[in-house]
Amino acid sequence: MNLTGRARPVADPAGRLVARSGLPTGASPRWEPPVTPLLDVRGVDKSFGPVQVLHEAALSVHPGEVTALVGDNGAGKSTLIKCLGGILPMDAGDVLFEGRPVRVSGPRDAAELGIEIVHQDFALCDNLSVAENMFLGRERRRGLVLDEADMERRAAQALAALSIRTVGSVRRPVGSLAGGQRQSVAIARAMLWGSRVVVLDEPTASLGLAHAQQVLEAARKLADRGLAVVLISHNMNDVFSVADRITALFLGRTVAQVRASEVTHTQVVELITSGRVTPTL
Amino acid sequence: MSIRTNKEAAVKVAANLADSGFAADRREQTLGTALTDYWTRVRSGDLGSLPAILGLVALVTLFTVLRPETFLSKGNIANLFVQALPVTILALGLVFVLLLGEIDLSAGVASGVCAAVMAKLIVEAGQPWFVAVAAALVTGLVIGTAIGALVSLVRIPSFVVTLALFLGLQGITLRLIGDGGTVPVRDDVVVALANRNMPIWLGWVLALVCVAGFAAVELLRHQRQRKRGLAGRPFGVTAARITVLAVAVLGGTYLLSLNRAATPSFDLRGVPWGVPLVALLVVVCTFVLGRTVYGRHVYAVGGNAEAARRAGINVTWIRMSVFMIGSFLAALSGIVLASRLNSVTPDLGANTTLLYAVGAAVIGGTSLFGGKGRAHDALLGGLVIATIDNGLGLLGAKAYANMLITGLVLLFAASIDALARRRRAATGR
Ligand SMILES: Nc1ncnc2c1ncn2[C@@H]1O[C@H](COP(=O)(O)OP(=O)(O)OP(=O)(O)O)[C@@H](O)[C@H]1O
Numbered sequence: 001m002n003l004t005g006r007a008r009p010v011a012d013p014a015g016r017l018v019a020r021s022g023l024p025t026g027a028s029p030r031w032e033p034p035v036t037p038l039l040d041v042r043g044v045d046k047s048f049g050p051v052q053v054l055h056e057a058a059l060s061v062h063p064g065e066v067t068a069l070v071g072d073n074g075a076g077k078s079t080l081i082k083c084l085g086g087i088l089p090m091d092a093g094d095v096l097f098e099g100r101p102v103r104v105s106g107p108r109d110a111a112e113l114g115i116e117i118v119h120q121d122f123a124l125c126d127n128l129s130v131a132e133n134m135f136l137g138r139e140r141r142r143g144l145v146l147d148e149a150d151m152e153r154r155a156a157q158a159l160a161a162l163s164i165r166t167v168g169s170v171r172r173p174v175g176s177l178a179g180g181q182r183q184s185v186a187i188a189r190a191m192l193w194g195s196r197v198v199v200l201d202e203p204t205a206s207l208g209l210a211h212a213q214q215v216l217e218a219a220r221k222l223a224d225r226g227l228a229v230v231l232i233s234h235n236m237n238d239v240f241s242v243a244d245r246i247t248a249l250f251l252g253r254t255v256a257q258v259r260a261s262e263v264t265h266t267q268v269v270e271l272i273t274s275g276r277v278t279p280t281l
Numbered sequence: 282m283s284i285r286t287n288k289e290a291a292v293k294v295a296a297n298l299a300d301s302g303f304a305a306d307r308r309e310q311t312l313g314t315a316l317t318d319y320w321t322r323v324r325s326g327d328l329g330s331l332p333a334i335l336g337l338v339a340l341v342t343l344f345t346v347l348r349p350e351t352f353l354s355k356g357n358i359a360n361l362f363v364q365a366l367p368v369t370i371l372a373l374g375l376v377f378v379l380l381l382g383e384i385d386l387s388a389g390v391a392s393g394v395c396a397a398v399m400a401k402l403i404v405e406a407g408q409p410w411f412v413a414v415a416a417a418l419v420t421g422l423v424i425g426t427a428i429g430a431l432v433s434l435v436r437i438p439s440f441v442v443t444l445a446l447f448l449g450l451q452g453i454t455l456r457l458i459g460d461g462g463t464v465p466v467r468d469d470v471v472v473a474l475a476n477r478n479m480p481i482w483l484g485w486v487l488a489l490v491c492v493a494g495f496a497a498v499e500l501l502r503h504q505r506q507r508k509r510g511l512a513g514r515p516f517g518v519t520a521a522r523i524t525v526l527a528v529a530v531l532g533g534t535y536l537l538s539l540n541r542a543a544t545p546s547f548d549l550r551g552v553p554w555g556v557p558l559v560a561l562l563v564v565v566c567t568f569v570l571g572r573t574v575y576g577r578h579v580y581a582v583g584g585n586a587e588a589a590r591r592a593g594i595n596v597t598w599i600r601m602s603v604f605m606i607g608s609f610l611a612a613l614s615g616i617v618l619a620s621r622l623n624s625v626t627p628d629l630g631a632n633t634t635l636l637y638a639v640g641a642a643v644i645g646g647t648s649l650f651g652g653k654g655r656a657h658d659a660l661l662g663g664l665v666i667a668t669i670d671n672g673l674g675l676l677g678a679k680a681y682a683n684m685l686i687t688g689l690v691l692l693f694a695a696s697i698d699a700l701a702r703r704r705r706a707a708t709g710r
């Protein structure tokens with residue numbers, strides 16, 4: 001294993017990476033005092049009927065950092081973030097927000113905590129316009145009446161801030177947009193709410209190169225602004241270019257929560273495919 | 282985002298909007314571009330009110346040619362309006378249900394039960410009209426709540442729930458009225474709904490209020506969009522919309538204000554009382570669907586229920602509420618129908634009633650697939666259906682032909698809906 005120039009991860013006898021946030025790894029210069037994560041989910045179990053999809057899965061996200069959540073297809077990444085977003089009820093597990101235990105029993109609870117999720121399937125209503133989608137469930141109004149003009153203006157701002165200009169009009173029905181444009185709308189919606197935690201479930205999957213780069217930069221910018229960002233991705237280059245931490249899921253189990261600087265490309269791939277790192281050397 | 286970042290974004294937005302940014306939101310529309318836009322929308326399957334208007338023109342032409350003396354007579358035009366009242370109200374309720382992609386097959390017979398409740402209370406319990414009408418409306422709400430609960434909580438498909446109620450509610454009406462029975466409705470207020478006319482002056486006042494209100498709303502919107510620098514309809518289109526509505530409303534009022542009595546010694550003129558009722562309902566429903574958070578959520582659930590749920594919308598409640606609105610309006614429709622027929626029979630609201638109402642909503646432009654439809658669809662479609670019914674009556678069509686034609690009209694409307702939807706999918710709208 002090539003560990004040149006990188007701090008060596010700590011492996012337990014089973015070969016599992018056990019490094020956690022700020023875990024001192026010898027004389028690593030990157031040692032930091034442990035801090036409470038902004039959002040910390042632990043011991044999440046989730047079954048669909050007889051099939052248990054998550055087994056005591058865990059995920060910690062820190063403000064000002066991008067945490068990459070990686071794992072093979074069907075590892076349970078989307079399920080885990082749906083659980084923490086209150087979209088799926090979890091069978092067991094704890095959610096700590098700023099160290100305080102909280103209950104997230106619905107999407108509204110998550111929104112109140114400031115958790116925004118960009119879903120893998122975008123979760124947009126095709127029959128509504130771009131602006132209407134971006135404010136769905138949180139419409140602005142004056143008295144009884146919807147304040148369309150205000151919502152359209154803010155939606156255009158959010159899209160412009162992401163340098164998304166291909167949408168053309170915020171009044172276009174989302175159904176008439178191409179895949180990448182829909183994804184952009186979903187991302188802009190999450191950013192609009194300027195929350196504290198932004199979860200991006202494979203946000204670059206249907207984007208062109210330039211645009212994917214923009215989204216990654218936007219994720220980085222959000223983190224630099226102090227938000228906690230979770231990025232789900234299958235692309236290791238993307239992961240290593242923006243992530244501070246990496247959490248790996250394997251068959252519904254969290255097999256590693258490490259700093260990106262502590263692992264190599266190959267090790268992460270190994271974690272994804274086999275759930276463990278072969279203790280070579 | 283914090284206020285600060287919003288401000289940053291605002292600065293950026295000014296720069297971005299200036300170039301290609303959201304050019305389409307800023308582009309000054311002209312009458313020409315507005316027409317091309319409309320034509321593009323129609324071609325891509327977003328037909329709007331076009332089928333209903335074309336259908337209405339075609340039917341009026343057809344029946345005028347076939348029955349030149351009677352069809353366009355003053356008396357028949359008034360008749361046509363009154364005929365359109367109950368079907369429009371019923372269709373209005375169905376628009377809400379159809380917007381979620383659900384169906385209420387029991388809406389027609391629910392109107393029958395509610396009318397029966399009202400008639401029995403007036404005739405047999407001697408209650409005043411307002412008590413009877415309130416009881417009928419509450420009955421509608423109860424039926425709607427039951428359907429809504431079974432659909433949204435138990436999650437039985439609405440098709441099955443309302444098919445069961447279709448039979449069950451007819452049983453209740455039969456039990457209330459008795460086999461072959463008739464309960465006459467003679468209460469002045471109830472009878473007046475479909476059989477009496479407003480004073481001429483009141484008709485004109487309401488018509489003018491209606492036109493002025495519409496013009497004010499349109500002009501205000503135009504002005505506000507101008508002020509905020511958002512693109513809106515060009516003034517020509519706004520003016521045209523106001524003109525069309527004014528011609529329709531004032532023209533209708535004029536026709537209904539002419540003496541339409543068969544014998545010259547009689548004086549029969551004025552707008553029937555039911556017309557402003559329907560107008561009010563359409564205005565309220567348009568407002569609710571287009572301007573309120575509730576309406577927005579109805580469209581959202583109809584478009585993508587899971588996305589709506591993830592956005593924190595209470596999907597269960599929205600599902601439940603549309604059935605409540607549907608059955609409430611069905612009750613109102615039953616009251617108007619009873620008024621028009623001057624009686625309640627066990628088959629009130631049965632037979633073609635529901636088919637007519639679904640047909641009206643769909644012809645008007647409401648999709649059976651959910652997520653698409655407006656309140657005025659019910660009005661336009663209701664007029665089309667009433668014209669068909671009225672014209673076939675004048676032609677002396679036999680009952681079998683009537684049924685056949687009604688069935689075909691519904692299938693035709695549903696085909697347009699399905700084809701337009703495919704067209705929208707193909708062109709990505
Ligand atoms: N609603 C559901 N009902 C039943 N099984 C489900 C459901 N949602 C997910 N699963 C199952 O749970 C497992 C994890 O799915 P999940 O979508 O979380 O994977 P993922 O890690 O996001 O994969 P991908 O990278 O392909 O998006 C899969 O085996 C999937 O089949």
Ligand SMILES: [Mg+2]
Pocket residue numbers: 077078079120201
């Ligand atoms: Mg996934």
